[in-house]
Amino acid sequence: MNFALSEDHVALRDSAASFLDKEVDLSPLLKHGATVADAGYDRMWGKIVDLGWPAMTIQEAYGGLGMDCTDLIMIVGEMGRTLAPSPLFGTLAGSWAIEAAGSEEQKERLLGAVAGGELKLALAVASPAGDLSDPGAGVNSKRADGGYVLNGCKGFVVDAASADTIVVGAESDQGNRFYLVDANAPGVSIEVLDWRDITRQVCSVSFNGAAATLLEGSTEGAWEWVRDRLYLVLAAESSAGIGVVLADAVDYAKQRTAFGKPIGAFQAIKHQLAEIVGQRELANAAVQYAAWAISSNAPDASKAVAMAQSYASDAYKAATYRNIQVFGAIGFTWEMKNHLYYKRARANSELLGSARDQREQVVRMLEREAA
Amino acid sequence: MDFNLPGENDPRRVEIRRWFEENPSPTYKQIADRGLAAANWPAPWGLGADPELQYIIEEEFVRAGIPTPHSINAIAVNQCGQSLLAYGTEAQRERFLPPALACDEIWCMLFSEPSGGSDVAAVRTTARREGDHYIINGQKIWNSAADYASVGVVVARTDPSVPKHKGLSQFLIDMKSPGITVNPIHDMTGEKPEYNEVFLDNVKVPADRLLGREGQGWQITVEQLQTERAGMTKPGAVWGFGPTARELVHGLIETGKIKDPQFRDEAARLYIEGELLRLLVYRGMSNRINGTPAGIEGNVGKMVASPHGQQISDLAKRTQGMAGLVRNPDVLPLPDKSYGLFSNWDYSFWFGPAATLGVGTQEILKNTVAEQVLGLPREVDSTALIAFADANKPNIQAAA
Numbered sequence: 001m002n003f004a005l006s007e008d009h010v011a012l013r014d015s016a017a018s019f020l021d022k023e024v025d026l027s028p029l030l031k032h033g034a035t036v037a038d039a040g041y042d043r044m045w046g047k048i049v050d051l052g053w054p055a056m057t058i059q060e061a062y063g064g065l066g067m068d069c070t071d072l073i074m075i076v077g078e079m080g081r082t083l084a085p086s087p088l089f090g091t092l093a094g095s096w097a098i099e100a101a102g103s104e105e106q107k108e109r110l111l112g113a114v115a116g117g118e119l120k121l122a123l124a125v126a127s128p129a130g131d132l133s134d135p136g137a138g139v140n141s142k143r144a145d146g147g148y149v150l151n152g153c154k155g156f157v158v159d160a161a162s163a164d165t166i167v168v169g170a171e172s173d174q175g176n177r178f179y180l181v182d183a184n185a186p187g188v189s190i191e192v193l194d195w196r197d198i199t200r201q202v203c204s205v206s207f208n209g210a211a212a213t214l215l216e217g218s219t220e221g222a223w224e225w226v227r228d229r230l231y232l233v234l235a236a237e238s239s240a241g242i243g244v245v246l247a248d249a250v251d252y253a254k255q256r257t258a259f260g261k262p263i264g265a266f267q268a269i270k271h272q273l274a275e276i277v278g279q280r281e282l283a284n285a286a287v288q289y290a291a292w293a294i295s296s297n298a299p300d301a302s303k304a305v306a307m308a309q310s311y312a313s314d315a316y317k318a319a320t321y322r323n324i325q326v327f328g329a330i331g332f333t334w335e336m337k338n339h340l341y342y343k344r345a346r347a348n349s350e351l352l353g354s355a356r357d358q359r360e361q362v363v364r365m366l367e368r369e370a371a
Numbered sequence: 372m373d374f375n376l377p378g379e380n381d382p383r384r385v386e387i388r389r390w391f392e393e394n395p396s397p398t399y400k401q402i403a404d405r406g407l408a409a410a411n412w413p414a415p416w417g418l419g420a421d422p423e424l425q426y427i428i429e430e431e432f433v434r435a436g437i438p439t440p441h442s443i444n445a446i447a448v449n450q451c452g453q454s455l456l457a458y459g460t461e462a463q464r465e466r467f468l469p470p471a472l473a474c475d476e477i478w479c480m481l482f483s484e485p486s487g488g489s490d491v492a493a494v495r496t497t498a499r500r501e502g503d504h505y506i507i508n509g510q511k512i513w514n515s516a517a518d519y520a521s522v523g524v525v526v527a528r529t530d531p532s533v534p535k536h537k538g539l540s541q542f543l544i545d546m547k548s549p550g551i552t553v554n555p556i557h558d559m560t561g562e563k564p565e566y567n568e569v570f571l572d573n574v575k576v577p578a579d580r581l582l583g584r585e586g587q588g589w590q591i592t593v594e595q596l597q598t599e600r601a602g603m604t605k606p607g608a609v610w611g612f613g614p615t616a617r618e619l620v621h622g623l624i625e626t627g628k629i630k631d632p633q634f635r636d637e638a639a640r641l642y643i644e645g646e647l648l649r650l651l652v653y654r655g656m657s658n659r660i661n662g663t664p665a666g667i668e669g670n671v672g673k674m675v676a677s678p679h680g681q682q683i684s685d686l687a688k689r690t691q692g693m694a695g696l697v698r699n700p701d702v703l704p705l706p707d708k709s710y711g712l713f714s715n716w717d718y719s720f721w722f723g724p725a726a727t728l729g730v731g732t733q734e735i736l737k738n739t740v741a742e743q744v745l746g747l748p749r750e751v752d753s754t755a756l757i758a759f760a761d762a763n764k765p766n767i768q769a770a771a
Contacts, residue, residue: 001423002373003650003657009372070372250745265748270741271734277744278675281668285650286643292374307643359639363620363629366642370624 003288005074013074019051020082029085029198032334036198039085042162049117054091058099063112068295069229073236073287080237081244083199083340087120090159092233094121096226097167101178103216110165110180122163122183124154124205125223132353135169135223136176139207141214148172148179148214149187150207156351160190160203168205168212175220179212186210197347199340227352228302231309232290234348238316239283239308241348245323245341246276253326263326272322279315286311303365310358313349320345376653377427384427391435399440403472407432408440409448412456416468422656440474446516447471447478450595451524454541458583458591467522467543479520479546481511481569482592488513488728489735491526491596492535492589493754493762496571498527498542500578505529505542507574513729517553517567520546525571526592529585531760538759539588543580550574560721561698565712597669599730604672605652606645608680608687609726611673613713614705616645616683622703628690641683648676671744674736677726684720695720 005013028038048054057072058064072092079088091114098110098121113119127137139152150170160166160183168179181188187210195202250273253264263269290308293301320342324331331338349355377384387407394401402408410420410428420428432439441448452471455464470476487493496509507527517523523544530538546553550572555564583591605611620642623629629638655668688695691702700715713719727733741747754762 001376001653001657002661003654004661005372246745250747253747262748264741264745265750267734267738267750270745270747271737273745273747274674274737274740277740278671281651281671282644282647282675285654286647288372289374289650292372296374298374307646310640311643311647356636359636359643362643363635363639366620367624367629370621 003285005288009070009074012071013078016051016075016078017081019047020078020084023047024082024084026083026199026337026340029340030335030337034198034334036085036192036195036201039199039201041085041087041201044084044086045120045162046117048086048088053088054095054117055115057092058095058111058115062107063115065115068291069232070288070291070295073232073291076233076236077240077287080344081240083241083337083344085199085201087122087159087162087201089200089230089233090122090157090163091120093123093158093226093230094163094165094167096229097123097178097222098215100222100225101215101218106180106215106217119165120159120163122157122160122166122203123226124157124160124166124168126154126156128153128155128204130155130350132227134176135178136171137169139168139170141170141172141177141179141212144211148212149209150179150181150212151209153204153206155204156193157190157203157205158351159201160205161192161201166205167215168207169223170212176223177218178215178222180215181207181210181212195347197340197343199344200347202347202351224302228305229294230352231305231358232287232294234352235283235287235290235305235308235312238312238345238348239280239287241316241341241344242276242280242283242312242319245319245338246273246280248338249273249276249323249326256328269326273326276315276319276322279318283308283312283315303362306358306361306365309352310355310362313345314355316345317349374653377423381427383424384431387428387431388434391431391437395435397437399443399472399474402437402440403469403474408472408474409452412453416456416472422659426656440472444471444474444477446480446520446524447476447522450480450599451478453598454582454591454595457594458587460579462579463543463582471522476521477516477519478522478524479514479516480595481514481517481523481525481544481571483511483513485510485512485568489732490752491592492539493759494526494528494535494539496525496527497531498525498529498540498576500529503578505576505578505581507542507544507571507576509571511569511571512556512566514553514567514569515565517546517569518555518564522546523551523569524582524595526588528759529588532758533586534756535754535759535762536589537586539592540585541582541588541591542576543582544574544576548574548576558722559724560718562718562721565722596730600669600673600736603730604648604655604669604676606648606676606679607710607713608684608716608719609713609722610680610729611676613680613710613719614683614687614716616641616679618705619683619687619703619716622687622705623690625704626690628703631690634686634690637686641679641686644675644679645683648672648679651675670736670739673730674733674740677733680719680726681723684716684723687716688720 023044055064056067060066095114125135141148163183166181187208189206191204193202256263286308290304293304324338406418409417413419498505498507523546525542528538529540552570553567556566603610606615607613620638700717702716742749
C-alpha cells in the first residue's frame with residue numbers, strides 16, 4: 001500500500017504545470033463578448049503533440065507511449081487547473097473508442113496516427129437532446145457501396161470542429177455500433193454551440209448521407225468502457241480546479257480588508273473555506289484511487305470512477321460558487337476569471353450526465369453486489 | 372502508487388493470525404506481552420508496528436472476535452499513554468504502562484470543565500505544590516469512564532500568574548483518592564450514561580505523578596487531542612465508530628427501502644462520501660509509513676466525518692418514518708458485528724448531536740483547518756497574552 005505519487009508522477013505533473021503556466025493565456029476570454037473562437041483553441045496543439053500527451057495512454061504496440069491513467073491524470077489535472085483551451089478531451093475520447101471498438105488493423109493505423117500527432121478526434125455519443133443512455137441515439141447507419149452512410153444528428157460533441165475524424169455512435173440493424181466519419185466529408189455539418197464554458201469547444205453535428213467506416217470490433221459494452229475513462233478525465237479536471245479556486249479565494253481573503261481586518265479573519269469566510277478543504281481532500285483521494293483502479297483493472301474500477309466523477313463535480317460546483325462569494329461582486333464580472341471556473345464546473349457536472357446519474361450507477365452496482 | 376491493502380497471505384498477517392489461533396482466548400495481559408495492545412509503540416511496550424501492520428492487527432482482532440485493548444482502555448492506549456513515552460519518567464512508565472496495556476487499570480481523561488468547553492486552555496482547576504505533594508481543586512466534566520477508571524489524566528493550573536497556555540500541567544491521579552466525587556451525567560439518549568462530572572476537592576497527589584514539567588501541560592494536551600481526532604476520521608456513524616454508510620446501504624437493499632428515489636440518491640451520496648473517508652484514512656496510514664508528517668489530516672478528517680456520521684444515522688432513522696420514534700435498537704438490519712456503544716442506528720442517531728461537539732466542536736475545528744491548513748488569520752484571544760489570574764476580570768478583558 002502506498003498512496004503517495006511516485007517521483008515520476010510528480011515530475012510529470014510539474015513539467016505539465018510549467019508548460020501550461022507559460023502557454024495558457026485566458027486574457028482574450030476575459031473581454032466582454034468573448035467566445036470559444038477567441039480561445040486560441042488549436043494554438044497549443046503542436047506543442048502538446050511534441051510533449052506526447054495524445055500518445056500517453058496509447059499502447060506501445062500501436063505507436064503510443066503505453067503509460068497508464070495515473071500518468072494521464074497528472075496532465076489532465078493541470079489542463080483543468082489552467083482551463084487550457086485545447087482539443088485533448090476529444091482526441092482522448094476518440095482514441096479510447098477506437099481502442100474499445102476498432103479492429104487490430106484499425107487500432108494500429110488510427111491510434112498510430114493519433115500518437116504521431118497526425119490525427120485529432122472527437123467522440124459523438126449524446127443524442128441531440130443530450131441523452132447518453134443510448135450511445136447510438138439520434139443517428140442511424142445504412143450499408144451503401146460496400147461501406148456505410150450515416151443520417152441524423154448528435155448533440156454536445158466535444159472538440160468536433162477541431163477534429164479530423166469523428167467517432168460516431170449510431171444505430172444499425174446490428175444494434176449500436178461506432179463508425180468513423182471524416183469531419184470534412186460531404187454530408188457532415190458541424191455547428192459550434194454557444195456553450196457557456198468558453199474554454200471548451202462543444203458542437204452539434206449532423207449527418208446527411210455522410211460516408212462512414214464501421215469500427216469492426218464494435219460491441220455493446222464499448223461505450224461504458226470509454227465513459228469510465230472519461231469520468232476519470234472530468235473528475236481529474238474538477239479536482240484540480242477545486243484546488244485552484246480555493247487557493248485564489250484564500251489569497252483574496254488574506255488581502256482584501258473590511259472593517260479593519262482581512263476578510264479571511266471572519267469566521268463566516270473561514271468556515272466556508274475550511275469546508276472546501278475537506279471536499280478538496282476527498283475529491284483528490286477519489287480521483288487518485290479511481291485512476292489506480294482503472295490502471296490496474298481493479299474489480300471496482302467502474303464504481304470508483306463513477307464515485308469520483310459524481311463527488312468531484314458536485315464539489316467543484318460548490319467550490320466555484322464559494323470562490324465568487326468570497327471575491328464579492330468583482331468576482332461576478334466578466335473580466336475576472338472566476339466565472340470561467342464556475343462555468344467549467346457547471347459544464348463538467350453535465351457533460352457525461354449528472355452527479356445523480358452517476359450515483360444511480362453506483363447504487364445499481366451495489367444492488368448487484370448484494371444480490 | 373499502490374492502493375492494495377495487505378492481503379490474506381501477507382506474512383505479517385499469517386503470523387498474527389497464528390498467534391490468535393494458538394491463543395484462542397488470551398488475557399489482555401497476554402495480548403500486551405505479545406506487543407499487540409499498542410503495536411505502534413516501540414518495544415518493549417509494542418512492536419514498533421507501521422500503520423500497515425497496525426491495520427492487519429486490527430483486522431485480526433475483529434476476526435478473532437476479541438475487542439481491541441484500545442476499545443476497552445481508549446484513553447490509555449490511544450490518547451494519553453504515549454505521552455509517558457515522550458514525557459514520563461522511567462518510574463512512571465514502569466508503574467503505569469503495564470497495567471494500562473493489560474487493561475487492568477482503566478484510564479480516564481479529566482480535561483473539560485463546566486466553564487470552558489471549546490476554550491480548553493482556560494482550565495480553572497488548580498494544582499498547588501505542598502511539600503512532596505500537589506493539592507488539586509476544581510471540577511471536570513464530560514469524562515468517559517471516570518466512574519470505573521483507576522487512573523485519571525488531569526489538566527490543572529499550576530501557575531495562574533502566567534498566560535493561560537503557559538501555566539498548565541498534567542498529572543496522573545489515583546481515582547480512588549479521597550476528595551474525588553464522580554457523578555454520572557444523564558445525556559439526551561436516555562441510555563446508560565456515557566459521561567460523568569468529577570469534583571476534585573483537596574485531592575492530594577504525590578509530586579512524582581506530574582507528567583513532564585510544570586507548564587508543559589498545554590503542549591501535552593494538544594498532542595493528545597490531535598491523536599484523538601485522527602482516530603475519529605473513519606466513516607462510522609459517531610466519531611468514526613459504529614455502523615457506516617456501507618452497512619446503511621446494505622440494510623436499505625435488504626429491506627427494499629432503497630427503491631424510494633429520495634432515500635436512494637441520498638444513500639448513494641453518503642456511501643460515496645463514506646468510501647472517500649475510508650480512502651483518507653488509508654492515505655493517512657500511507658503517509659505515516661512514508662514518514663510524511665501527519666499534521667492536518669486528523670482535523671480535516673474529523674471535520675468531514677462528524678457530520679457525515681450524523682447524516683447516515685439521520686437517513687437510517689428517516690427511512691423508518693414514525694416507527695423510528697419508538698425506542699428500538701433494531702431499526703434496520705445490521706451485520707452481526709459489535710460496535711460497542713454504537714451497535715445500533717437508534718443509539719447512533721440519538722447520540723448524534725455529540726459528534727460535532729466532542730473533542731472540539733465543528734466550529735473550532737473549522738477555525739483550526741482555516742488557520743493551520745489555509746493560513747488564514749488566527750482568531751484573536753484577548754486572554755491569551757495576559758496572566759490567567761487577570762483574564763476573568765471584565766475591565767482587563769475589555770482593555771486587552
